[in-house]
Amino acid sequence: MVYIIRLMIIASMILMSSCSQGHTEEDSQLALMKATNPNPTVTEKNNGQDKVEEIEKKVSNFNEIYDAAIIKGKEATLVVYKVKHMQRFNMKKIEKDLNKTLEEDYPKENFTVSSDYKIFLEAVRLIERKNNGSYSDKQAEKRLNEILKMTSDMK
Amino acid sequence: MASKQKNMTPQQQKYQQLQQKHELKRPVLKNCIKAFWVGGLICAVGQAISYFYIYFFHFTEQNVGNPTVATMVFLSMLLTGFGVYDRLGQFAGAGSAVPVTGFGNAVISAAIEHRTEGFVLGVGGNMFKLAGSVILFGVFSAFVVALIKTLLGMWGVL
Numbered sequence: 001m002v003y004i005i006r007l008m009i010i011a012s013m014i015l016m017s018s019c020s021q022g023h024t025e026e027d028s029q030l031a032l033m034k035a036t037n038p039n040p041t042v043t044e045k046n047n048g049q050d051k052v053e054e055i056e057k058k059v060s061n062f063n064e065i066y067d068a069a070i071i072k073g074k075e076a077t078l079v080v081y082k083v084k085h086m087q088r089f090n091m092k093k094i095e096k097d098l099n100k101t102l103e104e105d106y107p108k109e110n111f112t113v114s115s116d117y118k119i120f121l122e123a124v125r126l127i128e129r130k131n132n133g134s135y136s137d138k139q140a141e142k143r144l145n146e147i148l149k150m151t152s153d154m155k
Numbered sequence: 156m157a158s159k160q161k162n163m164t165p166q167q168q169k170y171q172q173l174q175q176k177h178e179l180k181r182p183v184l185k186n187c188i189k190a191f192w193v194g195g196l197i198c199a200v201g202q203a204i205s206y207f208y209i210y211f212f213h214f215t216e217q218n219v220g221n222p223t224v225a226t227m228v229f230l231s232m233l234l235t236g237f238g239v240y241d242r243l244g245q246f247a248g249a250g251s252a253v254p255v256t257g258f259g260n261a262v263i264s265a266a267i268e269h270r271t272e273g274f275v276l277g278v279g280g281n282m283f284k285l286a287g288s289v290i291l292f293g294v295f296s297a298f299v300v301a302l303i304k305t306l307l308g309m310w311g312v313l
Contacts, residue, residue: 118215
């Protein structure tokens with residue numbers, strides 16, 4: 001039993017030390033564990049920033065959702081969110097309701113809605129890179145399309 | 156039980172009472188608590204591994220289960236080979252047998268046990284002695300569920 005406890009201590013120490021390395025992208029590092037609420041982003045400047053902020057407010061109004069990331073591209077808008085733990089039983093219903101609300105309010109927009117952690121993480125990473133200038137508008141649009149493709153592969 | 160006691164002689168009944176008095180009681184609650192904590196800990200490790208795959212590789216929440224299960228089974232196989240998982244099993248009981256790691260343990264412990272009988276008839280023939288039923292039930296129930304889902308899909312229910 002002593003061996004097992006020693007092994008567990010060593011494993012947790014390795015895990016903890018690996019978590020503290022590099023602080024360049026802090027929000028995305030902890031995006032899977034805590035609420036990040038990144039600012040909604042558009043891939044092209046001056047292309048519907050107000051609308052994206054409005055969408056974020058609408059998404060945040062859902063009681064079951066506690067964290068959301070919204071990215072608006074040229075053709076599609078990505079809405080990713082995290083659901084409160086006890087509400088995870090109603091994931092499909094929440095997605096359906098959110099999709100319905102968004103489509104009713106913005107009939108011209110093409111929404112992709114997802115609650116997948118991977119998509120959320122990639123969205124937060126994209127927003128961070130866009131905000132700190134390491135992605136140009138074109139690169140951001142390209143990356144957004146890759147993320148959208150990832151969501152369509154899951155269906 | 157009552158008829159059994161009736162057939163006993165008074166001496167036997169007295170002995171039975173004495174035996175019941177000295178019999179060690181199974182620590183059911185303690186075992187349950189141990190199983191709960193160790194099982195939960197194994198699941199927490201599994202969750203950490205799945206987050207690792209999501210974070211560093213191109214796995215989504217939907218398909219991250221596959222590499223996570225493979226990793227957990229592989230780890231438990233290694234630990235069984237080193238003799239660590241047996242000790243954990245003694246301590247935690249069902250807590251270490253019920254999670255997917257118990258499957259790896261069942262495969263490798265059977266393989267180790269029959270190693271002396273040779274690789275083909277010993278290891279190969281007996282490796283799935285315990286885990287074979289798990290695979291069979293898993294595959295068969297998956298087939299039945301898939302069949303039901305397909306039929307419901309064809310009838311337009313789903």
